[in-house]
Amino acid sequence: MDLSFPTIFLLPAHFEADELPELESQIPTLTYDINEASIVLGKVAKKARAVLELRSRKLLTEEVQSAPHNGEEDGGFGGNTEAIDDSVVRVVRLEWFTDSLAQGKVLPVSDYLVYQGRKKAPTSGQPVSKAEGILKRAREDDTGSRPSSQHQRPARVRRPHLAQESTSEHERAMTLPPLPDYLHKQYSCQRPTPLNAPNSAFIEQLKKMRTLRTLESDEVGVRAYSTSIAAVAAYPYLFSSVSEVARLPGCGPKIEELYKQWRDNDCLDDVREAASxxxxxxxxxxxxxxxxxxxxxxxxxxxxxxxxxxxxxxxxxxxxxxxxxxxxYYEELQEKVPRAEVEAIANTILEHANEKHEGFQMVIVGGYRRGKASSGDVDVILSHPDPLVTEFFIGEMVRRLEKAQYISHTLTISDANSERGQAAIAWKGEGSKAGGGFDTLDKAMVVWQDPNWDKTKAAKNPNPHRRVDIIISPWKTVGCAVVGWTGGTTFERDLRRYCKKVKGLKFDSSGVRRRGDGGEWVDLESDADGNPAPDMLTAEKRVFENLGLEWRPPEERCTG
CATH class of the missing domain: 1.10.150.20 (5' to 3' exonuclease, C-terminal subdomain)
Structure with missing residues (x-):
């Protein structure tokens, strides 16, 4: 059943890391701009806290006392969202939304209302510096009205003013190509997302906007931009009109506005101003x-x-x-590593591993595997069919490469996976702070420099320093390791969300466990007879298959 919710802004405070994106995906009228919202929803129970949350987001209000009402006229939006007073914002407890979903109707807010206030214009004060203005606009950007769902109604949001499209633009908008079925799917791990997207120039500008959000430590904004970027990257056609952008999941009025700005100026205003x-x-x-x-x-x-x-x-x-x-080594580490050099570094690592124990296999992961012409660093996963060989091997690997003078500096080294018996990280229940992702496998982050050069031409080693990550995975979960270290950031984020929401599993690069029921390990990589995969790439494909996901080659996991 479609519920006619008013426009909702979700306060991120007091939510667990995995909890917030799941809740966002359930709100069909979600906005990331609090100034657009009629309802501010969150885990807040006191009026003073509600006022503080609004003020901290530069939304000034004057309290409005609730008057006695009944039915859907009590400001509860009980089915009539057209009668909303745009000048009033209401801070409402989270239970209003969850109870509305449970009862299949939009409930009046009177029993859930924490505070309501009439919006006021900002008071004039000291002039804001250019830099502060940039960060303020980045913080207040609305990067998308809501996540996509083919069963959800379009979000009722207040769109920013856009200049009128020309007749030719309007005609193009009427004859747009059909939206691919995969763009109706909620998780980016379910879509093909190529490295060289048709709208890559616009995507680069959105990435710069995301960096501005990152510098403000705005996790909600970063996630919103990431969702928008992944959707634009998966769209297989070059944008031909502003209205075409709004069809994509996570691309609301702000992304439309930014696209028009970029189309007209080849740059976004905030990005240009940040550079100056x-x-x-x-x-x-x-x-x-x-x-x-x-x-x-x-x-x-x-x-x-x-x-x-x-x-x-x-x-x-x-x-x-x-x-x-x-x-x-700032300048050297900023240089990109060509594919040929990535391969040379990886082959050197594999050679030294096999000198110690014959039978190691290797996959180069990260941007190299997704097809990038050059990489910011080199990520290599090593594994061996014998679990006794991979256990606590990372220290030996680093010592051998240091002795051979390939590693100039060891930044961090961890054998956490070996310390827990090379088992998938434990499931400790919803809301636990257990580690995940990159920190759960044995690994070393090092600075690399090829020690070989023509000493007749240079007295000092001229080879550049490179960042290299060496990861060791046990064979029984190496497919999860390869999957977890290959995809773009949003692909990996959505893979974990998909496993949680759709499969009831906790995905990690060290393996998969069930949520609940003791959190037992789930073997995704052995065949029907219990035989392990013959190689690392077969193991990776079995992970996709047993998670119910269509196989996506690495070149289609470029979500940005």
Whole structure:
């Protein structure tokens, strides 16, 4: 049953990491711009907290006392969403939405209302700096009205003003190609997403907008942009009109507006302004240093540092060893690694592994496997059919490569998987803080430099330093490891969501466990007779098959 919800903004506070995106996917009228919302929904119970949440998002209000009403006229939107007063916003407990779903009708908000206020224009004050203005707009962007579902009604959102389309544009909009069936599917792991998408130039601009959100530590915004980027990347046609954009899941009014802006100017205003603003330029510079995240970039800036020389002169003793290495080799680590060099590094690693124990297999994963002409780093997964060989082998691997002078610096090394008996990470229940993803397999993150060069031409090694990740997986779950390290970020995020929501499983690069029932391990990679896969790529294909997913070659997992 389609429910006529008003436009809803979801407060992210107090939700678990996996809980929030699942709830977002159930809200057909979701907006990421609080100024558009009639209902602000969240885990909030006190009026003071509700006012604080609104104020922190630059939405100023004047409290409106509830008047006695009945039926659907009590501001509860009990079926009549056309009579909404756009000037009033209501903060409502989460139970209003879940109870409405359970009862199959939009319930009045009176029993769930925490606060209601009339929107006020911002008061004039001190002028806002250019950089602050950029981050404010990035923070307030609406990157998509809602996730896609072929059973959901279109979201009732207030669209920003768009210039009128020309007659030719309108004619194109009337003859658009049919939307592929796979774009009606909710999870990006169910869609083919090629490396060279027709709208790749626009996607690059959206990625830069996502970085602005990242620098504000706005996880909701980052996720919203990621959803939009994945949908645009999966669309097989070059956009021909503004209205064409709105057909895609996660691409609401803001993405339409950004597309028009990009089409008319070849750039987005916020991206251009960020490039010309000192504060943003410096934050982006610091954010590119290996070992520096958004929070640390802001910390460096707040100390008065404005470039790498400032870090060296004023803060060298205060930053971590990993950050020191990131600064020291900044320019080299920014260089992309050509495919031929990626292959040479990987083959060297495999050669040294087989010198110790014959029978190792290897897959180069990451961007290389998705087909990129060059990579930011080199990711290699090693495995061996004998579990005794892979157990605690990562330390031996690093020592051998250090002795051969290929590894100049070891950044981090972990044998967490061996410490738990090379088993899939334990299932500890919903809401647990158990680790996942990249941190669950034995691995080493290192700086690599080829020690071989013509010493008659140069006294010092001229070969560039490269970032290399060496991952060791036990054979019985190596297919999960390859899947978990191959896809784009949104592909991997949605694969975990799909496993949770559709299959009742917890996917991890170390293996799969059932949610509940003791959290037992699920063997996705052996054949019907219990025989292990003969090679790593067969194991990977069996993971797709046994999860009920259509096989997607690595070149179709480029969600950005």
């Amino acid at each position: 603003t000192e504060r943003m330029r410096v934050l982006l510079l610091f954010y590119e240093i290996w070992g520096v995240g958004a929070k640390t970039a802001h910390d460096f800036y707040s100390r008065g540092w404005r470039d790498l020389d400032d870090i060296v002169e004023f803060g060298w003793s205060e930053i971590t060893r990993v950050q020191q290495i990131g600064v020291k």
